[in-house]
Amino acid sequence: MNILPSFPKIIFDFGAVAALAGELEERGITRPLIITDKGLVEHGVLDIVRNALDGKNEFAVFDQIPENPTIAGVERAHEAYNANECDGIVALGGGSVLDSGKALRVIATHPGRLREYLEDPRKITANVAPYITLPTTAGTGAEITFGGGIHPEANAHSLGIRSPHVKPDVAICDPQLTLTLPPMLTAATGMDALGHAIEGYVSNVFNPPCEAIALDAIGRVVTFIERATKDGSDREARSEMLMAALEGGMAIYMGLGPIHALANAFGDSPLHHGTLVTVSAPAVMRFYETRIDDKLADIHVAMGLGAGTDIATGIEEMNASLGLPGSVREMGYAGSDLDALTLVTIDSHFNASAPVLPSDSEFRQIVEDVLG
Numbered sequence: 001m002n003i004l005p006s007f008p009k010i011i012f013d014f015g016a017v018a019a020l021a022g023e024l025e026e027r028g029i030t031r032p033l034i035i036t037d038k039g040l041v042e043h044g045v046l047d048i049v050r051n052a053l054d055g056k057n058e059f060a061v062f063d064q065i066p067e068n069p070t071i072a073g074v075e076r077a078h079e080a081y082n083a084n085e086c087d088g089i090v091a092l093g094g095g096s097v098l099d100s101g102k103a104l105r106v107i108a109t110h111p112g113r114l115r116e117y118l119e120d121p122r123k124i125t126a127n128v129a130p131y132i133t134l135p136t137t138a139g140t141g142a143e144i145t146f147g148g149g150i151h152p153e154a155n156a157h158s159l160g161i162r163s164p165h166v167k168p169d170v171a172i173c174d175p176q177l178t179l180t181l182p183p184m185l186t187a188a189t190g191m192d193a194l195g196h197a198i199e200g201y202v203s204n205v206f207n208p209p210c211e212a213i214a215l216d217a218i219g220r221v222v223t224f225i226e227r228a229t230k231d232g233s234d235r236e237a238r239s240e241m242l243m244a245a246l247e248g249g250m251a252i253y254m255g256l257g258p259i260h261a262l263a264n265a266f267g268d269s270p271l272h273h274g275t276l277v278t279v280s281a282p283a284v285m286r287f288y289e290t291r292i293d294d295k296l297a298d299i300h301v302a303m304g305l306g307a308g309t310d311i312a313t314g315i316e317e318m319n320a321s322l323g324l325p326g327s328v329r330e331m332g333y334a335g336s337d338l339d340a341l342t343l344v345t346i347d348s349h350f351n352a353s354a355p356v357l358p359s360d361s362e363f364r365q366i367v368e369d370v371l372g
C-alpha cells in the first residue's frame, strides 16, 4: 500500500518572517532558542528576524552552528537551550543549521545522547521539541524534510537522522532572508536543489504528485539559477530559487540516490555539500542514460535541453557557466583511496531508492570519474 507523506505547514512570501510571532504563539512557545551561524549574524539576517519579532517575544540565540553540522555543535546548542530554559527551536540558516535543529529537537526532550539516536533513529519518539525553520539558502530543502545528516566529527562521514518525528512543524520561507547569500553558495545550493529534484524524480518510490513537483523544480532552477547567482538582489530570481529548493525538498520525500551517496562519501572533508552533489551528478546521469529512458526524457524536457545535449552534459555546462568546479579533486579533496570511497558510496542508505544500481565495478568507475 502506498502512503504519501504530508508536508509541514509552509508559509512562503517576501515578508513571511512576520508570521513567526504568531507561529510561536500558536505552538505555545514562550522562549525559543534561535539557532544560527556567525555569518548570518554578521550579514544582518538575524536582525531581520529580531525586527520581525519586534520585542514581543523573549528568545535566546545560539550562533555557533558550524558550516557542516556536527554532534558537538548540536550538543553546544543543547546546553544553550537548557541554560536559557527554552521551550522550542527556531532554526535560521542553511542545511547545517536546519539539520542541527532536527537533532536538537530530539535531544531536547529525549533522555539519551545524540549519537544513540543517530545510530538507531527508531528510538526517536513523537515527543520532540517544537521546531520552526527559516531557510536562508535556496537549496537543501531541509526546511521541510524528515531526515538530515550530522557528522560525528567535522571530517567524518555524516550519520543520518531519519525519522518522521524530526520533520519541522512549520517552514517560513522568506526570500528576503536569502538576498545576502554569496554568488558561489547561491549557485552550489541551487544545484543541490536540482540534484534533489532529479534523484527524487527517478527514484523507485511511488508518489506521482511529488514527481510533478520535482519536474517543476527542475524548470525553476534551470530558468532562474543564473540570474540569482549573477545578481543576488534580483528578488524574482531569489523567490523562484527558494520555491525550487522547497520543491526539491518535496522531491526528497521520494528518496535520493547515488548522487547523494557520492556527495556523502566525499563528505569526510570540509567541502560544500551542494557543490559535491552537482559535481557528482553528471557521472551518475551518464550511467542512467541507457537504463531509465522514459524518466530521463521528462527531465530532458524540463531542463529545456536540445536534441544533441544529454542531461549529464547539460549539468556540466550549467556548472561551468556558474563558475562551479568540474571534479572533486578540483574542489581540493585530499583523499585518494578509491576502494574505501567506493565502499562508502555503495553502503549509503541513499541508494535504497535508486531506480537501478550500478554494480560494484561500475560504482568504482563512477567514483573515479567524479574524483577527477
Ligand SMILES: [Fe+2]
Pocket: 140, 192, 195, 196, 260, 273, 274, 277
Ligand atoms: Fe542535497
